[in-house]
Amino acid sequence: MSPDPTLLDDLEWRGLIAHSTDLDALREALGERSVRFYVGFDPTAPSLHLGNLVQILTARRLQDAGHTPYALVGGATGMIGDPRDSGERILNSLDTVKEWVERVRHQIEPFLSFDGANAATMVNNYDWTASLSTIDFLRDIGKHFPVNRMLARDVVKSRLEAGISYTEFSYVLLQSMDFLNLYRDHGVTMQFGGSDQWGNLTGGVELIRRSDGGKAHAFATPLIAKADGTKYGKTEGGALWLDPEMMSPYSFFQFWLNVEDEKVGELLRIFTFFGREEIEELEAQHREKPFLRLGQKALAEHVTSLVHGAEETERIKAAAAALFGGGELSGLGADTLCAALREAGSVTVDSAEGLPSVVDLLVQTGLSKSKGDARRTIGEGGAYLNNTRIDDPDQVPSAADLIGGAWLVLRRGKKNFAGVEVT
RNA sequence: GGCAGGUUGCCCGAGCGGCCAAUGGGAACGGACUGUAAAUCCGUCGGUGUAUACCUACGAAGGUUCGAAUCCUUCACCUGCCA
Structure with a gap:
């Protein structure tokens, strides 16, 4: 299968290439033959997030263009921890890492195709790292890493004052070794990752060159940040x-x-x-x-x-249209409202002993984290029942407030909705 | 192993026996203005039906004291210097 020659131009146009090794060589490699590439994900949490999605989608673009993905989950590197500016990581237990590896693997799989000439392969670096002997590691891998160069890396430099363990300092060796192993055993010649991974990416390229005299490529995708430069995610x-x-x-x-x-x-x-x-x-x-x-x-x-999924998205769109429609909520059909509130989040309340106060409802729906917080929100004029501002914290909804005989719509601020189903 | 310094609320960081639920900044949240945008301005930011009160909290566990985030002891972790 011959690859799509416009791939690299497209990636550049999309701004997906923040750094790269020799761009012309990369263009040539990607344009002429189906390249085997890899991208790694460390299990540092039970789920992947927005930043990882960039890598997943980029892998998909490469596969669509005719290249062959190796998606790596870091069962080994996840045990060690990539150094970051904020300081030394807390090590997770083997059981935790193993569980997260599985979860991460399942999150990646739907995005790649495991059929056809350029079918994707999932790999776990635990498989070739766990049994490695220290002597082999130090002789075969460590020998190729000048410490002076390692110290010059930005992350490491920034940590020298506060301190960095040998464990985290060594991380780059493990990731570089991954690239070397995939190069040797699977013919993988390209790696990409987030731009915070740039040092690790080039580490692998260099190891392949020093160790095997091989030529490999790497590029880094940009970090996703808000317009003011701060991080998304909070x-x-x-x-x-x-x-x-x-x-x-x-x-x-x-x-x-x-x-x-x-x-x-x-x-x-x-x-x-x-x-x-x-x-x-x-x-x-x-x-x-x-x-x-x-x-x-x-x-x-x-x-x-x-x-x-498309179905879920349709449900969400309908829900948002209903809630943000601006019209009278009671004008919506009970079915529409019910579906909308289920999407936005809702709780069920038993009316046998009378309805709870609005304060309690705000807490139960999770819109407020405590009663004090709920009272504060009401005091600030930020709480609404059925789109009407609540001004009395002791207010208790009455049967007349129930839309369709069963639903209350609570809102905090402009856009945080939650439903209460009364049974 | 020895000596020294550190561990504070979502994050950073002041406080160093009572005036401390703890200064300040950031984040976050609410309001006004809007377009479910940005910027700006105002307000809030441990919990409790609101209290000169009580509870929880200044790494963990004990102790001293009328009273401890602040002093002492032990432990854990981090950092630096020396072995």
Whole structure:
């Protein structure tokens, strides 16, 4: 199978290449034959997140263009920990890492194709690292790493004051060894990763050259940050997880829908499979009438479909349309409302002993984290029952408030909805 | 192994016997303005039906004291210097 020669241009246009080894050599390699490449994911949490999605989708783009993916989960590297600026990591137990490896593996699989001439392969670096002897490791791998060069790496430099363990310092050797092993055993000649991985990526390229005299390539994708340069991921109280248990698909969709104007074009390029013309058209429309938020809508719909499926996305869109419609809630059919609130999040309450107060309901739905917080929100004028501002914290909903005889709609602020089903 | 320093709320970081639920910054949250955008301004930011109160919290466990985030002891972890 001959690869798509325009791939690299497309990746560049999308801004997916933040750094790379010799770009011309890379272009030549990718344009002429089907390249075997790898991308790794360390199990540092039970779920992958937004940043990892960039890698997953990039892997998919490469596969679609005719190249062969090796998706690596870091059963070994996850035991060690990649150094980061914020300081030494707490080591996780083997059992925890093993469990997370499985979860991460299942999150990646749906995005790649495991059939055909360039079928993907899942690998785990635990398989070739766990049994490695220290002597072999130090002689065969360690010998190729000058410590002076390792010390010059930015992450390491930034940690020299605060301290860095030998464990984390050695991380780059393990990841480089992964590349070497995949190069030797599977003919893998390219690796990519997030730009924070750049040092680890080049470490592997260099090891292959020093150890086997081989030529390998690497590139890094950009870090995804907000328009002001700060990190995404602390929205609505948590990171942007791909696991629906850890972040509801509804919230996931809402995140994309609320992206700043300045970021729409960039995110469309990175996170969607829309073509160049399609995206440029969307950007043009967006520039002209930003208040329509067509870009955000397309982005939210596309990415949510990729991660959570088209059906779920339709349900979320219907839910958001109902809740944000601005019209009278009682005008909505009970079925519509019920479905919408289930998407947005809802709790069930037994009315046998009378309805709880609005304060209790805010807490039960999770809109407020404590009664004090709920009272505060009400005091600030930020709490609504059925789209009417609540001003008395002691208010108790009455039977007349029940929409369709069973539902209450609570809202905190402008866009946090939750339903209460009364039985 | 020895000596010295550190561990504070979501994060960073002050406090060093009572005036400490703990200064300040960031993040976050609510309001106003809007387009479920950004910027700006205002407000909030441990819990409790609101209390000169009680509970929980300043790495963990004990202790001294009328009173401890602050002093002492032991333990864990981190850092530096010396072996």
